[in-house]
Amino acid sequence: MLIDCKKIAQMIDAQSLSLLQKSSVRPKLVSLAVKPDQSTVSYLKSQQKKAQSLGIDYEMINVEDALSLEESLQKASKDESVHGLFVSHPLPPEIDEMKIANLIEADKDVEGRNPLNLGRLVYGIEDFAPCTAAAIVRILTSVTDLTGKNVVVIGRSTTVGLPVSIMLLRRDRSATVTVCHSRTTNIPEMTRKADVTIVAVGKAGFLTSEMVRDGSIVIDVGINVVDGKVLGDADKSIQEKAQVTPVPGGVGVVTTSILMNRVVRNAVRGGMN
Ligand SMILES: NC(=O)c1ccc[n+]([C@@H]2O[C@H](COP(=O)([O-])OP(=O)(O)OC[C@H]3O[C@@H](n4cnc5c(N)ncnc54)[C@H](OP(=O)(O)O)[C@@H]3O)[C@@H](O)[C@H]2O)c1
Structure with missing residues (x-):
């Protein structure tokens, strides 16, 4: 028997839409990828489609190397119009994953990669869980x-x-x-x-x-x-x-809906708490 995951995703999306209806804020997600292959691009496009269906602004940034990734992350972290940051994985082997995870500002870490957010899991705090x-x-x-x-x-x-x-x-x-x-x-x-x-x-x-x-x-x-x-x-x-x-x-599908829901919550509440 199959578990109906689309129904679960729809419930999460409905909550996102309901939060957005009560707010005038326009949420924004920035997704970054290094030299993305075809399957990554197609995944990011499906992310974009979901974001658009919910009324979330979506920016896809494709870069060629670690330095460009770091610069783009730092810029997006400081940008107040950005409520969520997503970095596509796996990263090329030459890129220091931990360094990148630390550059994803904890408050915008909607995917749950920053070591601070992973540490919070041990205390049962899951707003930033992967x-x-x-x-x-x-x-x-x-x-x-x-x-x-x-x-x-x-x-x-x-x-x-x-x-x-x-x-x-x-x-x-x-x-x-x-x-x-x-x-x-x-x-x-x-x-x-x-x-x-x-x-x-x-x-x-x-x-x-x-x-x-x-x-x-x-x-x-x-x-x-x-x-x-x-x-x-x-x-x-x-x-x-x-x-x-x-x-x-x-x-x-549930993962993508949760990701978007976090962007919405972050935008609406001005922080993921
Ligand atoms: N649906 C989604 O939203 C979603 C999200 C993320 C990932 N995924 C998919 O989920 C899968 C796993 O992703 P991941 O990022 O966790 O992969 P990963 O980092 O490569 O980890 C794979 C894990 O599987 C273990 N493993 C490999 N061969 C094994 C074997 N023969 N017997 C037992 N364990 C074995 C590895 O053990 P060791 O630690 O000993 O190497 C490792 O812990 C991938 O197919 C990925 O595409 C899906």
């Missing part, structure tokens, strides 16, 4: 009560696996979380016992039907382009035994 992790939590809490649930997270990236694990442990959710990665030896053994499996590995069809329990929940974060098709990390056959988020049209 958007994809926030989307996963939003989807999960809309379909289940997580208290005491056995959740297996596959992947430990700063963008997805690590922050979502911290968020699921928060006392008002109180899941029991196991985090797996490329050195974990017995992943199927763990996923077969899981109430919820979150797979964020970046390998098409990594999670197979034999690895999941009947009636469990699977959050498929993966986005893999194979022969021109977008595929998740979970094999399609899992839909027959578990509730699963679709790819495309799953975690990604």
Whole structure:
């Protein structure tokens, strides 16, 4: 069975529109990318489309190197008409990711990359949580009560696996979380016992039907382009035994709606609190 993520995204968009109707402010998001490839450009275009549909001004800045990225970030950080900053990832290997994350002003860090905002997660403050992790939590809490649930997270990236694990442990959710990665030896053994499996590995069809329990929940974060098709990390056959988020049209659409909602909240309230 598929989880209706578009419906969740629509609810978030409706909240954004309602906030905007009560305000005269015009929110603005600046998205920056370094030497973007075709798939990044197409992702940024879908971001632009969503922003426009909500009445958010959108500026896409494509640069060639680290210095131009730093300069553009500093300029946009100081610009009072800008309410959100997004930097497309992965960055080219020659660019210092941590340096860039520190240049994204914490108050405009709608995607949740600044180390200050990642640190706040440990204290349970999630206004600035990484958007994809926030989307996963939003989807999960809309379909289940997580208290005491056995959740297996596959992947430990700063963008997805690590922050979502911290968020699921928060006392008002109180899941029991196991985090797996490329050195974990017995992943199927763990996923077969899981109430919820979150797979964020970046390998098409990594999670197979034999690895999941009947009636469990699977959050498929993966986005893999194979022969021109977008595929998740979970094999399609899992839909027959578990509730699963679709790819495309799953975690990604909720993530974009959350990103835009943060830009709106930041603009309307003059700060993300
Ligand atoms: N839908 C969305 O909004 C959204 C947002 C972000 C990312 N994504 C997608 O989600 C996927 C993951 O993204 P990411 O940024 O988290 O990727 P990442 O930084 O490359 O991290 C991948 C993680 O998977 C683990 N891994 C790799 N091979 C494994 C294996 N054979 N067994 C177990 N674990 C393995 C890695 O382990 P090690 O740490 O040991 O290397 C790592 O922790 C990608 O497909 C990406 O495109 C989607």
